[in-house]
Amino acid sequence: MSNEASIHGAGEHAAQREFELEVRAQDMEVNFGPQHPATHGVMRVLVRSDGEVVTGAQAHLGYLHRCAEKIGENVEWLMYLPYTDRYDYLSAMNNNLGYSMAVESLMGIRIPRRAELLRVICVELNRVGSHLIAFGTYGMDVGAMTPFFHCFREREWMMALFEKICGARLTYSYIRIGGLFNDAPPGWLEEVARFCDVFEERWVEYEQLLLSSHIFIQRTAGVGVLSREMALAFGVTGPMLRASGVDWDLRRDMPYSIYAEIFAAGAFKVPLGSGAKGKLGDCWDRTWVRVMEMRESIGIVRWCLAHMVEGPVVGDLPKVLRVPAGESYVAIENPRGELGHYVVSDGGRGSIRTRVRGPSFSNLAVIEELLPGALVGDAIAIIGSIDIVVGETDR
Amino acid sequence: MDFTGIHDRLSLIRAPGLLGADLPRKADPANKSLRARAGGPFVSVEAALLPQFLRVCRDDPRLCFEMLVDISATDPSKSATELWVNVSLLSVSARQRLQIKSSVPKQAPRLPTCSGVYPAANWHERECAEMFGLVFEGHPDPRHILLPEDWIGHPLRKDYEYPKTYHGISCE
Numbered sequence: 001m002s003n004e005a006s007i008h009g010a011g012e013h014a015a016q017r018e019f020e021l022e023v024r025a026q027d028m029e030v031n032f033g034p035q036h037p038a039t040h041g042v043m044r045v046l047v048r049s050d051g052e053v054v055t056g057a058q059a060h061l062g063y064l065h066r067c068a069e070k071i072g073e074n075v076e077w078l079m080y081l082p083y084t085d086r087y088d089y090l091s092a093m094n095n096n097l098g099y100s101m102a103v104e105s106l107m108g109i110r111i112p113r114r115a116e117l118l119r120v121i122c123v124e125l126n127r128v129g130s131h132l133i134a135f136g137t138y139g140m141d142v143g144a145m146t147p148f149f150h151c152f153r154e155r156e157w158m159m160a161l162f163e164k165i166c167g168a169r170l171t172y173s174y175i176r177i178g179g180l181f182n183d184a185p186p187g188w189l190e191e192v193a194r195f196c197d198v199f200e201e202r203w204v205e206y207e208q209l210l211l212s213s214h215i216f217i218q219r220t221a222g223v224g225v226l227s228r229e230m231a232l233a234f235g236v237t238g239p240m241l242r243a244s245g246v247d248w249d250l251r252r253d254m255p256y257s258i259y260a261e262i263f264a265a266g267a268f269k270v271p272l273g274s275g276a277k278g279k280l281g282d283c284w285d286r287t288w289v290r291v292m293e294m295r296e297s298i299g300i301v302r303w304c305l306a307h308m309v310e311g312p313v314v315g316d317l318p319k320v321l322r323v324p325a326g327e328s329y330v331a332i333e334n335p336r337g338e339l340g341h342y343v344v345s346d347g348g349r350g351s352i353r354t355r356v357r358g359p360s361f362s363n364l365a366v367i368e369e370l371l372p373g374a375l376v377g378d379a380i381a382i383i384g385s386i387d388i389v390v391g392e393t394d395r
Numbered sequence: 396m397d398f399t400g401i402h403d404r405l406s407l408i409r410a411p412g413l414l415g416a417d418l419p420r421k422a423d424p425a426n427k428s429l430r431a432r433a434g435g436p437f438v439s440v441e442a443a444l445l446p447q448f449l450r451v452c453r454d455d456p457r458l459c460f461e462m463l464v465d466i467s468a469t470d471p472s473k474s475a476t477e478l479w480v481n482v483s484l485l486s487v488s489a490r491q492r493l494q495i496k497s498s499v500p501k502q503a504p505r506l507p508t509c510s511g512v513y514p515a516a517n518w519h520e521r522e523c524a525e526m527f528g529l530v531f532e533g534h535p536d537p538r539h540i541l542l543p544e545d546w547i548g549h550p551l552r553k554d555y556e557y558p559k560t561y562h563g564i565s566c567e
Contacts (some may be wrong), residue, residue: 060544061540061541062539062540062541065541065542067527069551070550070551073551073553086443109552111467141567156471232487232512233462233513233515234514234515235462235463235464235515237462237464248485248487253487254490254492267399276404313525326452327437329481329483330495331464338464338485340464340465340483342465342467342481342483344469344471346471346472352469352472353469353470355465355467355469356483357465357467357483361518362464362515362518365514365515365517365518366479367556369514380546384469386477394541394542
């Protein structure tokens with residue numbers, strides 16, 4: 001700066017003006033967020049850029065921290081269940097299931113068959129709804145508005161189905177410790193079957209609308225390539241891990257609930273990224289895996305509908321819920337990856353530790369490695385493809 | 396892979412710092428001191444040797460734990476003198492899980508960082524540090540992650556005192 005001033009031979013004032021007018025092109029720091037449409041919540045990513053190339057990234061979390069783990073220590077076992085809805089609010093059924101299973105594993109309760117089947121139906125419908133949001137908003141992040149409306153049309157029906165079964169559209173608290181809140185109302189299962197039929201017809205549109213769109217491929221193929229090694233080292237799970245070519249799905253590989261039976265019956269496969277449009281583990285692969293998983297989830301729902309039985313939906317529970325002293329870590333496959341609950345009981349009415357291992361937290365950690373080297377314009381495409389829910393990274 | 400299998404392997408390999416194992420078991424109402432263990436094998440490991448232990452778990456072809464899933468800590472009670480550090484490992488190729496537990500004294504809760512072995516440990520350790528006051532020696536980025544940088548106290552400790560004010564704003 002001062003060199004330039006002396007070259008021009010200008011006085012002090014001129015140097016001052018030049019400093020004000022200078023446009024710095026090197027090592028500029030840009031804030032994404034906290035209020036940015038592509039962060040899908042309140043999160044800030046500090047990006048350092050050299051011209052158009054990102055040279056460093058740092059995620060700043062905590063804007064949505066609501067002390068979920070501390071609350072877990074202060075309330076009774078059953079009272080904590082509504083809080084689980086609120087960390088990953090797009091897949092509340094999955095969170096209910098994860099927490100309930102962790103407590104049930106300590107208590108050793110047997111879940112009635114009908115409750116297990118209804119649980120799986122709800123969890124998989126919720127997975128479809130969550131992937132619809134991920135897919136629809138991702139299209140919007142990279143500039144395609146239309147798929148968003150198609151996704152929300154189907155999601156609206158899914159939420160109406162949940163409203164019919166438990167009265168809530170987003171925070172369900174439907175899957176409870178020991179079983180379910182109540183049985184499905186008359187005609188609900190038939191409506192789910194109709195939803196499956198209609199969804200499978202409309203699902204074809206997603207590929208036509210977005211996945212095979214030339215603009216979308218240009219925007220995402222070969223962008224944000226997450227290698228298999230990096231995915232494993234950073235503890236990335238869920239569709240992101242599968243898009244990087246790691247064949248791992250807890251529903252198949254460490255089955256819980258009745259998934260072992262469903263997989264043995266051939267009702268679902270595990271879609272894996274292949275680098276079909278660009279490189280293995282790019283943003284396109286991640287989107288493709290999510291779209292394919294939606295169809296697999298519908299297959300699981302259909303299997304459960306075909307094998308539905310009559311019976312109770314709540315196991316034998318004592319009047320006051322007492323959990324024997326001990327500790328347990330139970331993980332389930334949430335739409336975003338491994339959702340783990342580590343609960344410790346001392347035999348009292350509440351837990352002494354409720355640890356929530358949210359998949360978004362670990363999946364987000366990898367952006368500090370993924371963003372450097374990418375273009376600033378691709379940063380949004382990369383952050384969006386991770387499909388984070390900030391409520392869960394911050395808990 | 397059953398539990399005794401993993402533990403036998405760990406002893407065979409002479410994994411550094413391995414103290415013992417907790418078999419999965421059901422709680423017994425007649426014996427109150429017996430604690431239930433569920434959801435995968437648990438082993439206890441000396442805190443000072445945790446990185447070396449994890450390195451063996453990651454690199455030994457008989458174990459192949461490629462992924463660190465979680466690091467968290469537990470303060471068992473107000474009167475307890477030790478904090479537990481819980482590490483959760485997953486092997487994708489061998490389809491097995493391992494829960495590791497270490498104890499550190501509450502007075503001087505220090506242990507070496509594991510982020511050199513698994514990069515995934517970085518953020519989890521930052522969360523443990525702010526929530527429990529654990530000090531991870533050699534951590535590359537020891538800032539707060541979820542709490543503000545000027546937050547006083549460690550909220551998940553059982554002896555945590557809730558703040559009365561924050562920046563002049565009453566919290567009561």
